[in-house]
Amino acid sequence: MDERESAGMRGLYPFLYAEQTDMDGVLDEVSRSTVEKAHEIVRLRCTVAEACAADVAACAVRMAECFAAGGRLFAFGNGGSSTDALEVATAFAAPSRGRPLPAMSLTSDVAVVTALSNDVGFEVVFARQLAAFGRPGDIAFGLSTSGGSANVVQAFEEAARRGMVTVALAGYEGGRLAELETLDHLFVIPSSSVHRIQEAQTTVYHVLWEVTQHALIHMSKAPDGPVATGTR
C-alpha cells in the first residue's frame, strides 16, 4: 500500500490505526522513561560513593573486627527491605566468593514474626529477636527506605542496649533513624524515590560486604590484629 492510499485508509477507518499509534507512542514514552531512570541511578550511585566511601570503609572494618572476634550479623527490614535483609544475610553467610560469615535475617521465620506481631505488636518483631539472640560485639543491620519504621527503630534501641554494633541504611533525609544518637553507622541515600533509594542501598550493602571481606583478609595477615585508623 503506498503512502497516499494508506493515508486514505486512515481517514476512512481511524479506529483501525488509533490503537497502533497509541501503542507506539506509549512504547516510546516507556523507553524514554527507562533510559532516564537508568541514568538517574548511575548518578545517584556516584553521589553516594563520593559521600560515603570513607564511612563504608570504616563500617566494613568495624564489621570485620566483629566477625573476627566471633560476632554474628542480624539483618532486618520491612516489605522490599525485608528482601534486602534476606539478601544481606545470604551475601554474608553463603557468598559467591570469599569467607562465609555467620549472618541471619530476622524476617524469615514466619512463626516468630507472626507470634510476636499477634501477641505483642508489630513494632517489637525485630527488637524481641535481638533481645533473645544479641550479644555484645554482634552486628544489628537494619534497612528502612523512609528511616521511620517503628520496628526498625526499636530494634536499634535494643541492639544498642546490648552492646551490639549498629548499622542502618535509610533514604530521604534519614527519618527517625537520623535522630537516634546510639547508631554507630548510618548511611542515608539522598533521594525521594523509594525505588532509587532501594537500588542504591543494595549497592551500599554489597560494597560493605566486599570491603568486610578485604578487611578480614588483611587482618588475618596482620599479627597485630586490628586495622590502623591513620595512614601508613
Added chain:
Amino acid sequence: MSVAMEDMESAATEAFARREGAGKALAADADKVALACRDMAACFHRGGKLITFGNGQAGTDAAHIAVEFMHPVIIGKRALPAMAISNDPASITEVAAREGYDEVFAHQVAQWAAPDDVALGISPDGQCADVLRGLEVADELGLLTVALTGGYGEAVPESPAVAHVLTARSGDPSVVKEIHVTTYHLLWELVHVFLEQPGLLGPEVIR
C-alpha cells in the same frame, strides 16, 4: 603490618565505580524493557497473575518483585496479583527431596499456572537449571515467559521457551542483582503506564 584505612577506602571507591558500566548498559536495553512491560501489562489486563522465582539472592528478588506488584509503594496504583514461589521452604524442600532440585519451580508453576499468567525467572548467571525448567513448563502451559539474567551463561537467555530476556551486563553477581533491582522497579512502574492508557489493551477486563 597493619592495614591502612585508606586502602579500605580505595577498595570501597573502586567497588562503587565497578557498577557504572552495567548501570549505563541498562539504558541501552530500554526498548527491550518497554516490550516486556507491554506484554506483561496485556497479561494483567486479561486477568493474569505474575509468578516469580529464583535461587539464593535471586529468590530475595523474586519476593521483592511479588511485594512490589501486590503492595505498590506509590499510593493510588492498583494492586496486581503476584506470588513468589521460591518463598515457600516447605514446598521447595519437599519437591527437591522427592523429584530433585531442578524441579522445585517447575512443579509449583504447573500447579499455579493459568494461560494469562506471566512467569518471571531470575538467573543471575544465566544458567540456573531449576529456573530454566520453571520457564520451560510455563511456556508449555502457554504463559508469557520473562527472564532476568546476567553473567555469561547461555542456557536461560538462549532458551526458545523464554519470550523476553533482560540481561544485566556484568559477571559479578552483586552487580547483576543491583541492575536487576532497577530493572524490576521499571517493570513494575511501566506496566502501570500501559494499564493506565484507556482502551490501549482492548476492552476492560482487569478485575
